[in-house]
Amino acid sequence: MNDQDKKEFSGIMKALALDSGVEFTKDSLRLYFAALKTFTIKQVKDGVKKVLTTWEYNRFPPIAVLIKAINNEPAIEDKALSMAHYIVSHLKAHGATIRPDLSGDHTADWLMKFRWNYTSWASEVLESELKWWVKEFCEAYRAYTKTDVPVQIEASKEVKQLAENMFESV
Incomplete structure (x- = not known):
């Protein structure tokens, strides 16, 4: 991802935060963006879609969970x-x-x-x-x-x- 994708990435993370029922801060957004920067925005979208359908906990998924979903690692x-x-x-x-x-x-x-x-x-x-x-x-x-x-x-x-x-x- 590059700086042009920040707005779209922010929307994706806000949707995930809304689903998890948590407040997502700007610092958290920066941290997740930096950690997921090596992936394309499409890969991040696909990974978040997968997490949205499989995540069973009442908290925001950690970065490692998103990376595993993006890399399509089996559970x-x-x-x-x-x-x-x-x-x-x-x-x-x-x-x-x-x-x-x-x-x-x-x-x-x-x-x-x-x-x-x-x-x-x-x-x-x-x-x-x-x-x-x-x-x-x-x-x-x-x-x-x-x-x-x-x-x-x-x-x-x-x-x-x-x-x-x-x-x-x-």
């Missing part, structure tokens, strides 16, 4: 459901012997290592329980995504190797 719930279905389809195709590749999603990987050990879970779960497991997985995914637990537990390969070799010489 946590959507990611969780997608990963749960991926794990279930992998289970049906490969059984308990081959672990699914979850390296692209740290939260799902962490859950399938520590909350449900994939091999033992996959060998014990019944077909009738999968529907309920998907719901439980989504709840756990949402909870762990909103905390730093998976990030705190993970370490680089060098750190893991250092920890493994620490007491070998003793």
